[in-house]
Amino acid sequence: MTTTTTSQSDMMPIRVAIVGGGIAGLMFAIALTHSSDSKATSIHLYEAASKFTETGAGIGMFRRPWQVMKRLNLVDLVKGMTNVPDPEEDLHLAFKVTKSDEPTSKEHLEVFIPFGNVTLHRVEFQTALAHYLEQKAITTHFNKRLLDYAVQEDGSILLNFKDGSTEICDVLIGADGIHSATRHTMIKLATEEAQAAGNDELVKQLTRPGVKDPVWSGTACYRCVFPAEKLRELNPNHGTLTAPINYIGKDRHIVCFPVSRGTMINFVGFVSHPDKEGTIWEGKTVEQRTHEDLVAAYQGWEPEVEQLVKCIDAPSMWTINTLKALPICSLGPITVIGDAAHAMTPHQGSGAGQAIEDAYVLAALLTHPSMTREKIPQALKIYEKVRLPHANEIQRKSRENGKLYEFVPSEEYPHLSAGAKTADPDQLVKEIVDVAKEHWQWAWTTDVETEKEEAIRLLEEGLKA
Known part of the structure; x- marks a missing residue:
């Protein structure tokens, strides 16, 4: 039985x-x-x-x-x-990087890797x-x-x-x-x-x-997806219209890239408080913010960042928790x-x-x-x-x-962190990208x-x- x-x-x-x-x-x-x-x-x-x-x-x-x-x-x-x-096996553009926390535009460093990066x-x-x-x-x-x-x-x-x-x-x-x-x-x-x-x-x-x-990473981010046409009207040659770009700066950076076959732009603007990493976030993890909040967060950044910010009316703010x-x-x-x-x-x-x-x-x-x-x-x-x-x-x-x-x-x-105010930002970005590529190999x-x-x-x- x-x-x-x-x-x-x-x-x-x-x-x-x-x-x-x-x-x-x-x-x-x-x-x-x-x-x-x-x-x-x-x-x-x-x-x-x-x-x-x-x-x-x-x-x-x-x-x-x-x-x-x-x-x-x-x-x-x-x-x-x-x-x-x-x-797929060829080198393709994965993203571009530029130091952007100053009013003057800097050169965009292009990063090519095998296959590249599919964005969705x-x-x-x-x-x-x-x-x-x-x-x-x-x-x-x-x-x-x-x-x-x-x-x-x-x-x-x-x-x-x-x-x-x-x-x-x-x-x-x-x-x-x-x-x-x-x-x-x-x-x-x-x-x-x-x-x-x-x-x-x-x-x-x-x-x-x-x-x-989970615990708080110490970072939150503004998020928004908006029509690429809005950005094209401001600057038809804006870099984000055709490739992912990482605009970096002290205690904050922005990652933008086209999605939906180039008809929309994905915007993620990070704002960090390194001393808060590992603490417990007590508030809401997602909140609506105003256009003025976003302007203040990236005040004094380069023109391409200003143009991105102009396209966003009411971003949401996401707390980034991690394990x-x-x-x-x-x-x-x-x-x-x-x-x-x-x-x-x-x-x-x-x-x-x-x-x-x-x-x-x-x-x-x-x-x-x-x-x-x-x-x-x-x-x-x-x-x-x-x-x-x-x-x-x-x-x-x-x-x-x-x-x-x-x-x-x-x-x-x-x-690299000590060089944030270096007189040669292009060299600094190159060194940062070299390390990031090692991390991505x-x-x-x-x-x-x-x-x-x-x-x-x-x-x-x-x-x-």
Whole structure:
């Protein structure tokens, strides 16, 4: 009798719960359906909102996540939204950089890298993913905000939602963003386990500020997307009309680039308070601001910045919260991906890209032909081993880039921050760009396919053992 019950259980589909319908959750669902046997998995996606919605404006995509898009046959989905580098292996303009916190314009330093950088309107991209997913064998539930979860005696996971409902799954993928309830519960339970085991070092790592709950990066940003035609009327030769530009200055900088095939301009204006990094932000994370606020923030900057500011009537101000490097991102049959695992500052333009890479590697493990319920924790630990160190390093480099762009004192590059008032701004910008390019080399010298293959190798070796 027992043997029959076990056999029937093994034949039942693995119940996959994805919490969060942003880019991370949607990409994981797509990756899972791309290679999985629909009879082997039952996929449910739980979204807190009443429909798929996305916050933010533009995103960038370097070669690594673009390769994932190609392998999942998603390129045609976004070709109408952006200009794809051709040929991809050639050097392409990624962005331009100029020191702009003075009234006189400086030379724009052009940065070329293999493949370059694909820019997308975040809402358009997320909407396209959601529509694509409608054709796949998954069940979507809206108005489902996760409160916490509990692993039951039989190994299944009980999900508790804010509306009082519950669901059961075999594996939980937390794609619920920086304020992840999945991560919060996972870190809490991991801390209790480490305390019970007397693992003081792990307890110390798990209880650091910025691990269970986010902390403020010390930076906020003005955000807006506006019609390119407004800028063209002011200056038909404005650099942002054709390429991403990073206007840098002391304690603030601006990143602008065209989206929606050049019809719109994405504006992000950063304002930093370095002494506040690591503190807890107590106010609203998004607030409306006035045109006058924006003018005051960049008073005395070069003409191209003044022209950008003139195009913006009422920007929103976003507080940039982040996580510290997590020591773990999986516990038993639960894991987190994307911002839930490694929310970072946007100064590498790689937050969305890292979510895409997480989704790709994790889906490859969970759709392995030998995958069973019992092997899920092993697969999730392999995902953690392969992906978390890489994502944490990108998180660190993104933070360093932000300091470079705003001449904030850095232990690693003290001479660059000290040179903020140098008589040779062009040389200063060149040195900053050289360091930033070093931080970005992973984007074109490595391939996420290698990480996927390593993850599969570790899984298969573990199965043999």
